[in-house]
Amino acid sequence: DTPPTLTLNLTGTTTLRVMAHKIGWEPTNIDTHTYIFMADVLSQPASPPGWPSTWDSGRAAHYPMESALVAAYGADLVQGMQDIPTLSLVTDQKYLFHPSTGIYLNPYDKGAAWERPVSVELINPDGSEGIQVDAGIRMQGMSGRSNIKKSFRLIFREQLAAYPEGYGSPKLNYALFPDSPVDSFDHLVLRAGYNDSIFGGGNAQYTRDLWAHRTYGDMGQATLYGNYVHLYINGLYWGLYNPIDRLKAAWASDHMGGEKDSDWDVWKANSVADGGSAALSTLMNISNGGGAYGAITNWQAYEDFKQWGDVDAIADYAILNYFAGTGDWRDGVNYGAARKREDGAGYKPVLWDAENVLENINTNNTGSSAAPVALHRRLLANPDYRLLVADRIHKHMFNGGAMTVAANQARYAALTDELELAIMGELVRWQDVTAYGFTTTQWQNERNRIINTHFAARHDIALNQFRTSSAFGSNPMYPAVDAPELNQHGGQVASGFALTVSSAEGTIYYTLDGTDPRLTGADSGSISPAALTYSGPVSLTDTTHVMARVLTTGGEWSALTETHFAIQNSPVRVTEIMYNPPEAPGAVTVADEDFGDGLADGFVVKDGTWDVTAGRYVVTTPGTSPYRAVAVKGFQSYLPTNFRISATVNRSSATGQALIIFDYHSMSNFKYAGMYSGSSWVVGSTRTGSRLAAGTIASGTDYDLEVSIIEGAAALRVNGVVKIAWDFDEALAEGQVGLGAVSDGAQFDDFTVSVDFDADAYEFVELLNT
Structure with missing residues (x-):
């Protein structure tokens, strides 16, 4: 028929x-x-x-x-x-x-x-x-x-x-x-x-x-x-x-793993949204001093609490809501949390309904004792949590962190740019039934106030509230002593770079091995045996993770200054013989894009302007983020633990960077590997810095790059030869993959993602910049 x-x-x-x-x-x-x-x-x-x-x-x-x-x-x-x-x-x-x-x-x-x-x-x-x-x-x-x-x-x-x-x-x-x-x-x-x-x-x-959700992310x-x-x-x-x-177990499962029907407890606005409340009851009991170790001021009680509550997340949640002046959170109306049902997994607070933020520059919610605020205030009695909060404040509000004036302004401007004209449809549809006679000029004026006035002033006002609010008594969120300052806050430096650390008072203690100069737990507040006393410039000759604090004569510790330095053009020393095997057997290609049809199928541009030109994906205009051009390609489920990404890469300038991106979660949280400025190959992270390997990279020349991910480690191969690797010691398969560049002129072709290869036949050892 x-x-x-x-x-x-x-x-x-x-x-x-x-x-x-x-x-x-x-x-x-x-x-x-x-x-x-x-x-x-x-x-x-x-x-x-x-x-x-x-x-x-x-x-x-x-x-x-x-x-x-x-x-x-x-x-x-x-x-x-x-x-x-x-x-x-x-x-x-x-x-x-x-x-x-x-x-x-x-x-x-x-x-x-x-x-x-x-x-x-x-x-x-x-x-x-x-x-x-x-x-x-x-x-x-x-x-x-x-x-x-x-x-x-x-x-x-x-x-x-x-x-x-x-x-x-x-x-x-x-x-x-x-x-x-x-x-x-x-x-x-x-x-x-x-x-x-x-x-x-x-x-x-x-x-x-x-804005609040994106800031929290x-x-x-x-x-x-x-x-x-x-x-x-x-x-x-x-x-x-x-x-x-929507804050539900399904959301938690999709973003953090586990089964939505059995692995998550979700609490929302004074009631159970999914799962149960037994773990939350335990958490609250410990914070109230009802646990096996008594008052939360006891270091053992605090360690016990950390098995049920994610203290980094609790701190960040409080910092953001205080800074933003969130109304419903202050009043105990809208808040949420999620916990994976496994040993040691703590409840993570999750923002919900933050419409009442960024209104009054001088808003001070520190006196609230509503449910979501009270937990944080009880924890402040513990010196280790109190200094953790200070560390998180310093991390986010200084040195390019997520809550600096510039970061807040850029984030808000990006959001309002989307609505500059789109807001008109809303006004045409509903303005005549409101009591406010709202206009586009009012919208633009309020946007400009938030970007140019509110953020510029709120930073110091909020920091002062963290330091001096009477609601915190003798347990302020941020100490009176400033954190030490570095002459350069991390990044790429030449071998022998003289690192200077300064403070207006007290003694500076620092480490170069990634450990905190201040001890926690049973020895809370003591100076770490690994800590060095700063007395003058420190010569950096190797990739180094710096941690520094000030200790005043009155015994008050500052917040932590923490950053990562990578040495430019570091010589590579192979510490073990590298076996470079042939093409791994059993590989299955799950993405294959040669851009030959004039399209970049499945790629989503995060920053910069990208065009498909002559069968290549090309960065034509850089954006405004530190990595000024990023395009990612997502999949309907997580990649397996082991996978490979390959692409043909070409850069037009010796100062340009052309990168393969993996484990992408946001513009401030992803890993990368590829061409660095000059003649260096790089593997790195936006959060912890990068490692470099010397090489010869000719501008305008194609290079076949492959990033192989095995467990928590990544290796960069160039034309089939391993150049550099890094064991990140964390899951690398739960983000998106893609391409990136720091200037225009980067070109990419033959982008593929492969899985199900024989990892045992593909092992690599870590190359150390030592």
Whole structure:
């Protein structure tokens, strides 16, 4: 039989749903496609046919786009509607707007009984492939449920008891968030903004919450990822929304491993979200002095606590929330934590709902005793935790850390750049029903205030609060004595570089072996036997990890100054015979891109401008990050422990760097290997520095590079010969892979990723720069 065909002439915005049915056969699934005509969007009517005139609580429905603003914004509005992706939700009208069973008109009802089927379709503005999946939809939020513009939750699952005929996809398998290390999702929240929107006041930005999440991730902590979309419901424009991860066991499993159904306890806003609460009860009991070792001031009690709580994460969580002035966190309303159910795995706090941040420069939340704040304040009584907090403050707020003025300004500017024009669609849709008469000028003024005034002043204000808040009593978060300063804070130096360390007071103690000059535990506060007393410049002739503190005459330790130095053009000494085997057997190629079709399939640009030119992936314009051009390629699951990445690499300048990237988690957290400036080969990390091996690298010449990852170590081969290796002693397979450069002119070709090779036949020894 000839399959039936149907031709439709679409003249306006259409949500097309199609299925095939044959007598005696089960019907096919329903395919959904949305076709949006911008002219229809901009003239969206006040009373669209088939839509209710009243919503929840009898309030008047609101559908139109404000014509005066459409005219005022003109071409900028049209451009803004295409600057970010479009998300189209399509479902039977009754599921949302039936008076007694529609979820939008009954926003306070919760649970599986108030979940409805929906088609979810992502349309990318650049024409690249999006996705359409079927899912469940619920209302989302707390007080925001009362707002006229509401938040939603999407649940991806195959079955729901109320719909036995079929439902949706078990997961959303798509790289929705370019900076996220995962590309599959069980849950998503579509945040309407509420407190940080035009419904919440005259300082709306729509970016505060996502700034906080990205900052937390840049601090090295597990965070929720998100982006921005223009949302349509059954073809009508609904405004600007922020899709974001939802704090659940599935999120924890995707980001940190384990099984979502059995391996995670998740706590959220005073209740169990997944798993159980026994471990949390133990943690809280120890912090309150009820454990086997008594008060948390006891070093054994603190060591016991660390088996149940991730103290680095707890410290960073407190630092960020105090710095940002988070309102709901201060009031004990919105907070969360996740713990993997295994020995020694501690609860990790996770940010949730940070809309009330970056408002008043002088905000001081240190006096709060609400639940998430109280734990941190109890721990401050322990001297080791107290100094750990100081170390984390110094790490993040100085020397290029994640919370320096420049880093905060750049992060916030990048977010608001995405919305410069896109915000117009939101204003045209909703501004006339708010009480604030919000304008684009107000949005721009508040953005400029945050970037140019708030961040510039808040750094020192927050640091002073950490030092002097009366709420901390004799246990401040940051000591009165400043951390020591180095004449250069890490990086590449020539052999014999004279490192100087300075402090206005006290005695400087330092180490060059990666250990802390101050002891912890039973000997807490004592000087380490490995510590050296600084008396003058220190000559560095080898790759060195420096740790330094000041100890005052009154016995107060400073925060830790820590950094890594790599020696330029270090000679390479092979400490064992290197066996360089032939091509490893059994390899399976999971990625193979020669760019011959003019496309860089699957690559997501993180920074810089990349083009495919003459069959090569080329950096044409560097970006603004330290590694000024990065493009990554994700996979639907983690790579195995052992894998290889290869590419043909060429650089146009002797000062350029052309790199293969692996274990990518964010722009401040990835590993790399390849060509370094000058004639050096490099393996390194954005967090711990790099190792170099001398070589001969001709500009404009192709080199075949291969990075082999075996367990926690990486080796760089150039034209088949090992040049340098590094045992990172950590998992390297849970991030993305890709390419990077520090200047324009870098060229890449024949990018492949291979797995399932025989690692035993491919062993390497570490090359030491000694």
